[in-house]
Amino acid sequence: MDSLISSEEQIVSIVLYAVGVVIFMALAIILFFFFSRKRVIKIELEKANLQIEHQKEVIQTSIITQEEERKRIAQDLHDAISSKLNIVSLNANLLTETDITTTETNALGKSILKVTSNVLESSRKIAHALLPPTLDKFGMVAALEELCEEVEESGRFQLHCNFKYELGLLASEMELHLFRIVQELFSNTIKYAEATKISVQLTSEEKMVSLIYKDNGKGFSVLEAKKSKSLGMTGIENRAAILNANCTIESSPGNGMNVHILVAL
Structure with missing residues (x-):
């Protein structure tokens, strides 16, 4: 009888030990997946942050490029158009003078025609550069x-x-x-x-x-x-x-x- 009880106790001990091992392994697996997932999430976040930083750099550089382009266009407009239109305006004002001769009128007309032709060509080139x-x-x-x-x-x-x-x-x-x-x-x-x-x-x-x-x-x-x-x-x-x-x-x-x-x- 004592030997039977001892045998049952051994079986119970083995079962409990096996259950303990299974629970330990289950916990180990859960912790492994938890920390692995945590690491994967960390890596993904780092990748996402790098992508965001890259996008920020792209946007910033694009803005700088656009500003440089605007400055260049503004300079082109000033150099190629505004300054020449000032000459046209000056010559047009001279045409309103009451004592201007026919020869002077013709000369001013030719000057205005030449300058406006240059302005049209310059504006065509600027537009061509834009699109x-x-x-x-x-x-x-x-x-x-x-x-x-x-x-x-x-x-x-x-x-x-x-x-x-x-x-x-x-x-x-x-x-x-x-x-x-x-x-x-x-x-x-x-x-x-x-x-x-x-x-x-x-x-x-x-x-x-x-x-x-x-x-x-x-x-x-x-x-x-x-x-x-x-x-x-x-x-x-x-x-x-x-x-x-x-x-x-x-x-x-x-x-x-x-x-x-x-x-x-």
């Missing part, structure tokens, strides 16, 4: 071809352009951003690169649009350009971000520049 009419009327390829012709007319560069893009594949807003990227790249090459050759290639397939821009200029340190937050390079990267595009900028001193923008559709 190229070719882009709006005929699409991105025609606008890029026109842009390449303008650069080539300077006689400073050997230009190779190849555009195989299906019209309307990107929304008009996206085409404008891609066009502005090429504009900015040309501007950087013209101002800083001391290049003699430029290559622009735009191709499209069913699921992607690819832009490749190269020059043989003096090159630069991409890392230093990013550290200094150069408006040109930052503006290109920001526009690529708006396009949800992959942007690769390769350059080093003495080795020109190679930029690849890949837009997934």
